[in-house]
Every structure is written in structure tokens, then in C-alpha cells.
Amino acid sequence: MDQLFSYEHLRTFTRSVFLKMGCSEVHAELASEVLVSADLRGVDSHGVARLSGYIRLWEAGRINPKPNIRIVHETPSTAVVDGDGGLGLVVAPFAMQVAIDKAANVGSGWVSVKHSNHFGIAGYHAMKALDRDMIGMAMTNASPLVAPTFAKERMLGTNPIAVAIPAGEQPPFVADFATTTAANGKLEILQRKEQEAPTGWVQDKAGNSSVNANELKSGGALLPLGGDRDHGSHKGYCLGAIVDIFSAVLSGANYGPWAPPFVSFLPLPPDPVGEGLGHFFGAMRVDAFRPAEEFKSHMDTWISRFRSTTPISEDQPVLIPGDPEREMAASRIHEGIPLLLPVVKDLKEVAAKFELDF
Amino acid sequence: MDQLFSYEHLRTFTRSVFLKMGCSEVHAELASEVLVSADLRGVDSHGVARLSGYIRLWEAGRINPKPNIRIVHETPSTAVVDGDGGLGLVVAPFAMQVAIDKAANVGSGWVSVKHSNHFGIAGYHAMKALDRDMIGMAMTNASPLVAPTFAKERMLGTNPIAVAIPAGEQPPFVADFATTTAANGKLEILQRKEQEAPTGWVQDKAGNSSVNANELKSGGALLPLGGDRDHGSHKGYCLGAIVDIFSAVLSGANYGPWAPPFVSFLPLPPDPVGEGLGHFFGAMRVDAFRPAEEFKSHMDTWISRFRSTTPISEDQPVLIPGDPEREMAASRIHEGIPLLLPVVKDLKEVAAKFELDF
Numbered sequence: 059m060d061q062l063f064s065y066e067h068l069r070t071f072t073r074s075v076f077l078k079m080g081c082s083e084v085h086a087e088l089a090s091e092v093l094v095s096a097d098l099r100g101v102d103s104h105g106v107a108r109l110s111g112y113i114r115l116w117e118a119g120r121i122n123p124k125p126n127i128r129i130v131h132e133t134p135s136t137a138v139v140d141g142d143g144g145l146g147l148v149v150a151p152f153a154m155q156v157a158i159d160k161a162a163n164v165g166s167g168w169v170s171v172k173h174s175n176h177f178g179i180a181g182y183h184a185m186k187a188l189d190r191d192m193i194g195m196a197m198t199n200a201s202p203l204v205a206p207t208f209a210k211e212r213m214l215g216t217n218p219i220a221v222a223i224p225a226g227e228q229p230p231f232v233a234d235f236a237t238t239t240a241a242n243g244k245l246e247i248l249q250r251k252e253q254e255a256p257t258g259w260v261q262d263k264a265g266n267s268s269v270n271a272n273e274l275k276s277g278g279a280l281l282p283l284g285g286d287r288d289h290g291s292h293k294g295y296c297l298g299a300i301v302d303i304f305s306a307v308l309s310g311a312n313y314g315p316w317a318p319p320f321v322s323f324l325p326l327p328p329d330p331v332g333e334g335l336g337h338f339f340g341a342m343r344v345d346a347f348r349p350a351e352e353f354k355s356h357m358d359t360w361i362s363r364f365r366s367t368t369p370i371s372e373d374q375p376v377l378i379p380g381d382p383e384r385e386m387a388a389s390r391i392h393e394g395i396p397l398l399l400p401v402v403k404d405l406k407e408v409a410a411k412f413e414l415d416f
Numbered sequence: 417m418d419q420l421f422s423y424e425h426l427r428t429f430t431r432s433v434f435l436k437m438g439c440s441e442v443h444a445e446l447a448s449e450v451l452v453s454a455d456l457r458g459v460d461s462h463g464v465a466r467l468s469g470y471i472r473l474w475e476a477g478r479i480n481p482k483p484n485i486r487i488v489h490e491t492p493s494t495a496v497v498d499g500d501g502g503l504g505l506v507v508a509p510f511a512m513q514v515a516i517d518k519a520a521n522v523g524s525g526w527v528s529v530k531h532s533n534h535f536g537i538a539g540y541h542a543m544k545a546l547d548r549d550m551i552g553m554a555m556t557n558a559s560p561l562v563a564p565t566f567a568k569e570r571m572l573g574t575n576p577i578a579v580a581i582p583a584g585e586q587p588p589f590v591a592d593f594a595t596t597t598a599a600n601g602k603l604e605i606l607q608r609k610e611q612e613a614p615t616g617w618v619q620d621k622a623g624n625s626s627v628n629a630n631e632l633k634s635g636g637a638l639l640p641l642g643g644d645r646d647h648g649s650h651k652g653y654c655l656g657a658i659v660d661i662f663s664a665v666l667s668g669a670n671y672g673p674w675a676p677p678f679v680s681f682l683p684l685p686p687d688p689v690g691e692g693l694g695h696f697f698g699a700m701r702v703d704a705f706r707p708a709e710e711f712k713s714h715m716d717t718w719i720s721r722f723r724s725t726t727p728i729s730e731d732q733p734v735l736i737p738g739d740p741e742r743e744m745a746a747s748r749i750h751e752g753i754p755l756l757l758p759v760v761k762d763l764k765e766v767a768a769k770f771e772l773d774f
Contacts, residue, residue, distance in 0.1 A: 131705060131706060132523075133522060133523030133524075133701070133704040134492060134493070134522040134523060135492070135493040135522045135523040135524045135704070136523035136524055136700065136701075136704040136705060137705075138705050138706060164491060164492040164493045164522050165491030165492060165493040165494035165526075166491075166493045166494055166524060166526050168523070168524050168700060170705050205725075206722065206725055206734050207734070207735070208727050208728060208729075208732045208733065208734050208735065209725040209726060209727055209728065209734045210726050210727065210728045211725045211726040213721075213722060213725050221654075221658050223658075223661055231657070231661065233654035233655075233657070233658060235648075235650070235651040235654055236651075237651075238648075239642065239647055239648045240648065256646045256647065258647050264728070265728030265729075283641060283642055283648050283651055283652070284597065284641055284642065284647075284648075285647055288614045289597055289614065289616050289642075289643055289647070290593075290596075290597045290598065290641050290642075292593070292735075292737075293593040293594075293595075293641055294641070295737075296579075296591035296593055296737045297591075297655075299589070299591070299722070299737065300579050300581075300591060302718075303581055303589070303715070303718065307711065307714050307715055307718055308702070308705040308706065308711065309705065309706070310706055310710075310714075313714070313718055314718060314721055314722060315721065331714065331717060332714075342494065342526060343491070343494075344666070346491040346493070346494040347489060347494060347496050347528050347666040347667065348489060348496060348666065348667070348668055352668075353665065353666065356665050356668075356671070356689065356690075357661070357665055359689060360660075360661065360665055360671055360672060363571075363672055363673070364564065364571060364657070364672060367563075367564055367567040367569045367571050368567060368568050368569040369566050369567055369568065370566055370567065370568045370622070370623030371566075371623075374566045375566065376564050376565070376566050376567045377565070377566065377650075379650075379653075379654045379657065
């Protein structure tokens with residue numbers, strides 16, 4: 059029941075929408091590239107399906123379409139960037155570029171960002187380092203949906219971490235994952251299919267284990283990677299907390315339960331502890347450690363050795379992080395990007411609002 | 417059935433043993449501090465219980481008691497350290513100090529280490545940054561015991577990550593965790609108690625889910641954090657892989673299945689791809705991002721807010737990473753450190769070998 063659209067069509071349309079929101083040509087182009095990269099790579103929950111959400115935040119005055127994004131504090135290897143309330147889709151590339159420039163100068167660069175909004179997929183930003191022969195890292199905090207181990211209260215976002223590592227002959231290693239057992243987007247897929255969630259994904263509002271994929275709508279919470287204490291959920295909680303602190307306490311953004319919600323119908327938390335959402339980016343030149351060709355040749359060995367790991371079943375070989383998304387992108391660029399009908403309907407409404415064609 | 421020993425007694429004894437192995441006074445003092453910090457903090461699997469293992473590696477010629485630990489490559493914010501086959505217990509503090517010195521100069525420091533051995537608990541090294549008002553990070557690769565998602569072959573170590581973050585009035589945030597569902601030490605406790613493991617900790621040699629705590633002895637494997645694909649084990653596999661690459665591919669150590677075994681009765685893998693084990697350390701000055709007092713005050717808010725998270729049960733409040741280990745250390749420094757009788761027997765044999773008292 060999906061409808062296929064070309065990558066270029068979605069790029070052109072979303073660029074037009076960002077222009078209508080008042081973004082500059084450069085920002086509209088960039089924001090559309092970042093947003094649609096999610097659809098291209100198969101992370102459907104973070105692509106054009108979110109476009110109307112960004113628009114509602116803009117209508118609510120929570121997104122500044124003409125931000126003055128700038129460095130407000132820096133050392134040779136670090137910086138804090140103030141996103142000025144802009145789209146995370148344009149604030150993040152600015153900050154990642156600062157990290158890359160600092161790495162070019164002193165070996166590594168680390169940038170914490172305040173006063174931003176959702177930045178699309180973390181992997182897009184981390185991958186920006188690859189063609190500079192750098193390792194890239196990106197993380198962000200997000201609306202509180204996750205209960206720490208032993209808690210029934212939602213305190214953290216799904217706080218993803220992405221790490222992109224260049225190789226030589228092999229494609230790069232690209233890890234990009236939420237620090238929860240499953241990202242919210244996975245839950246939404248189960249909701250649409252009216253299926254149950256595996257245990258360890260969610261709990262109900264009292265903190266009991268649940269398989270109800272709609273549990274978040276009645277006060278439940280997503281669970282940190284691990285699911286419960288016996289299965290290491292305290293480690294997932296640690297990871298989510300580290301992302302929160304690097305992204306928001308280092309920069310001066312809102313952290314923990316103060317992180318602003320993505321949905322515009324929820325009010326901003328009272329008594330904010332900072333400005334907007336926070337992100338954290340890193341870049342390390344591989345030749346700041348050993349000659350780049352040597353590093354990349356060993357990454358080729360690493361990747362080919364792990365790819366040849368003895369599998370449990372011959373039908374399912376061991377994967378390298380980034381394989382599924384790269385294969386998805388290679389297919390979708392030619393075959394088109396399938397959108398669910400509710401998403402198509404949503405985009406048609408956006409088109410009508412701005413007097414655009416879709 | 418435990419026997420209590422004072423922290424000082426264990427420090428003095430292990431220092432004497434390292435001296436007998438031929439370590440310098442400075443290295444013997446340092447190695448004993450790092451090793452016994454594990455017992456003090458309650459990570460019993462990584463403390464004096466491992467002393468005889470270090471000795472057997474030394475007897476097999478796999479540990480150099482008089483290493484020339486040195487920087488072999490560097491930029492203003494990065495370095496590679498060659499551990500010269502020394503005890504990780506002394507190589508790691510050298511490398512962490514390099515990271516701290518670089519952070520003092522340019523905001524952050526990142527050090528990858530080759531030709532090392534097991535370094536004790538990661539948390540000890542990360543915490544070295546705290547009294548400099550820096551965030552500290554430490555990770556290491558280790559003997560391959562872990563099967564990637566979809567694999568039945570052991571390819572990665574339990575590859576821990578530690579992150580220590582300073583606060584003001586509150587104690588610091590100290591996360592220190594293996595990137596597997598459970599560390600091998602947890603499995604050894606179940607073996608001694610003749611108890612089963614929860615599902616998701618281990619699989620048998622064919623790759624089937626297992627609750628047999630002895631599964632590793634018959635070709636089984638530990639599982640990445642998450643346990644299986646449905647519960648996010650691909651994320652735990654990503655984390656373990658990132659630790660492996662940062663620790664060993666960046667530095668020129670052995671990675672993946674080539675990581676040398678801790679137990680001396682296993683041969684070194686043929687055709688090594690590098691030298692020894694690898695580690696990775698990081699330090700970031702918090703005032704490289706915002707004024708230190710401001711950062712620490714917000715960390716106090718973060719910690720107190722998370723500590724007051726509504727718990728599922730009033731009997732089990734939500735913890736801050738580092739709470740259990742800090743409370744354990746505060747108790748054991750006064751009450752003494754309990755050792756299992758097989759560990760006491762092992763240490764008495766070590767004492768006899770070196771003509772020491774225990």
C-alpha cells in the first residue's frame with residue numbers, strides 16, 4: 059500500500075517547503091538533503107514523514123527559519139555552537155564542519171551544540187567526516203520517552219549515537235543507533251501493523267513489562283538498550299545519559315526531562331535549564347594516529363574478517379554496521395522511495411498549505 | 417565463605433609481587449593501586465583474583481616487566497602510545513596522562529595504545545580526569561569471547577567503555593560497563609553458585625540461546641548487549657566493534673579475533689595483525705565548552721533530578737552511574753575486602769612462589 063517517489067522529487071518538494079518557511083536557499087537545499095537522506099537510507103521514521111512536524115514547530119514559533127548559527131566558545135580542539143533556534147537539519151552540518159576543521163588543524167575536533175532542534179539521522183552527520191579520512195561521530199538528545207532502569211518516569215530521549223569510520227577498498231563502517239532497545243519509529247511500525255512489541259521494548263505507566271506497542275500513548279515508556287536490569291538496561295541508561303550530558307550539559311541546552319518535545323501540541327517544559335535541544339559532534343583524523351593508508355588497509359582487513367565470521371545460519375551472514383542502509387540507498391536511488399499512504403496524504407496537505415505541487 | 421582482607425594488606429602484597437616480577441618501584445606501586453581499585457570498588461573479577469593470571473603471562477614471556485612506554489606518533493590533540501608489552505596496569509595510566517596533558521593544552525586529548533595487556537578496570541583510568549575538571553574516557557579490547565549478531569564464532573572481547581564526568585556538590589557520574597549483556601565475571605559468579613544464566617547472556621557453540629553458565633567452556637559465546645536481534649544485539653555489536661577499532665585499528669594493536677588471550681595456556685593467534693592488546697583514552701576539559709563552575713552546577717542539577725526520578729518501587733530508587741561502586745569502596749575501605757576462598761588459596765600459592773607472606 060506504498061506509493062513510490064523519486065529521491066529527486068522528494069528533495070525538490072522539501073526544498074520548496076523549507077523556502078516557504080522562510081529558510082535561505084542554502085539552508086533549504088541543505089535541510090532537504092539531510093531530511094531525505096533518512097528516506098534514502100531506509101530510516102523512514104526520520105525523513106519526510108517528519109516534515110509536517112517541523113512545520114508545526116515552525117508555526118508554533120519554536121523554529122527560527124533564519125538562524126544566526128555561530129561559535130560562542132572555543133579552544134583549538136573544541137567548540138560550543140549556538141543554533142539560534144534553527145532547524146537541527148542546518149545547525150548540525152554547521153557544527154560538524156567546525157569539528158572537521160578543528161580536526162584538520164589539531165588532530166581532532168569536538169563540538170557541543172545548544173539551542174537546536176531535531177537534526178534528522180545522526181549517521182548523515184557522522185558520515186561527513188569520511189571523505190576527509192576522518193572518523194566522524196554524532197549524537198543528540200531528544201524528547202523524554204525513556205525510563206531509566208528502576209524508573210517509571212520518562213527522563214531521556216532515544217538519544218542516538220552514530221560513528222562513521224573510513225576504510226580503503228571496503229565501504230565505510232557506519233553505526234547509527236538509538237540507545238534504547240528499539241527506536242520509537244520501530245514501535246510506530248508495529249502500531250500501524252497492529253502487532254505486539256517484543257518484551258523489553260516498552261513498559262506500562264506503572265513500570266510493568268508490556269508488549270503493547272501503544273503503551274507510550276497511555277503513560278508508558280521506552281526502555282534503555284538491554285530492556286531490564288538482568289539484561290543490562292543499566293548500560294543502555296548509561297549510554298543515553300552520556301549522550302544527554304555531552305549534547306546538553308556541555309553546551310547549555312536542555313537536558314533530561316527538560317528536553318523540548320518534538321510534537322508542537324505538547325507545551326515546552328516550564329523552568330528550562332538551557333536553550334533548545336543539544337547535539338554533540340566529533341571528528342578525528344585517522345592520520346593523527348597512524349598513516350591513513352595503513353589505517354584504511356587494516357579497516358579493510360577488519361571488515362572482511364568480520365564479514366566472513368562463521369554465521370549461525372548460512373542464510374543470514376554477519377553484517378558490518380552500515381551495510382543495510384547502504385544497500386537500501388543504492389536500491390532506492392534507482393527504484394524510488396516508498397511512502398506509506400498516510401505520509402503521502404500528510405505531504406499533500408503540506409503542499410496545499412504552501413500552494414505547492416506534490 | 418569469604419575471608420576479609422584490608423585494602424592496605426592487598427596493596428602491599430600485590431606491590432611486592434610486582435616487584436618480584438621485576439617491575440620498578442614506581443610501576444609496582446602504580447600497578448597495585450590500579451589492580452586493587454577493582455576489589456575496592458566491588459569489581460571482584462578484575463582485582464587480585466587476576467593476579468596469578470598476570471604472573472602466568474609474565475612467566476610465558478608475554479608481559480615485559482620493564483617496558484619503555486612511549487609516544488610514537490602525535491598531534492596537538494592525539495597520540496599513539498606503544499606499551500612495549502608492559503602491564504596494562506602501568507601502560508594505561510601513562511596514556512591517560514598523555515590525554516589529560518593534551519586536554520590541558522588544546523581542550524581535549526585522545527590516545528590510542530598498542531602493545532599493551534589487560535589494564536584492570538576501565539573506570540579507574542577514566543576517573544583520573546575528574547580532579548582536573550575534565551571528562552575522562554577509557555576503553556579496551558580484550559580476548560575474543562563474544563559472537564556478533566547472527567554469528568556463532570567469537571570475534572570480540574567484552575570491550576568495556578568507561579566515562580567519568582565531574583560534578584560540583586554531587587559525586588561524579590562514572591559509567592563503566594562491558595558492551596555485552598553481562599561481563600564474563602558475572603558468568604563466573606553463576607558458575608560458582610551453580611546457577612543458570614538469564615537468557616540473552618550466552619549462546620551455545622551452534623548459536624542457540626542458552627542458560628548454561630558454563631557454555632563458554634564448550635565453545636559457546638557471550639552475547640553483545642541486547643542479547644538477540646529483536647532486543648538490539650546489533651547495537652551491542654556496534655559498541656564492541658567501535659571499542660575494538662578505536663583501541664586497536666587506530667593504534668596498530670591486534671583487533672577482533674587476533675586479540676591475544678588473557679589466559680597463558682591458550683596460544684597467541686598466528687599471523688598477528690598488530691602488537692598486543694589495544695586501549696583508547698580521552699580527556700575533555702569541561703571549561704573547553706563552558707565555565708567549569710557552570711558545567712558542574714548543571715551536573716549537580718542533572719544528578720539530583722535523575723536521583724529523584726519516580727521509581728517503580730520505593731524500595732529501589734533510581735541510581736546514578738557510579739553510585740554502587742562508590743558506596744562499595746566507602747564500605748570496603750573500612751570493613752575490608754572479602755575474598756572467595758579459591759582466590760585466597762590462589763594468592764597463598766603466589767606468595768609461596770615468590771617467598772612472600774600473605
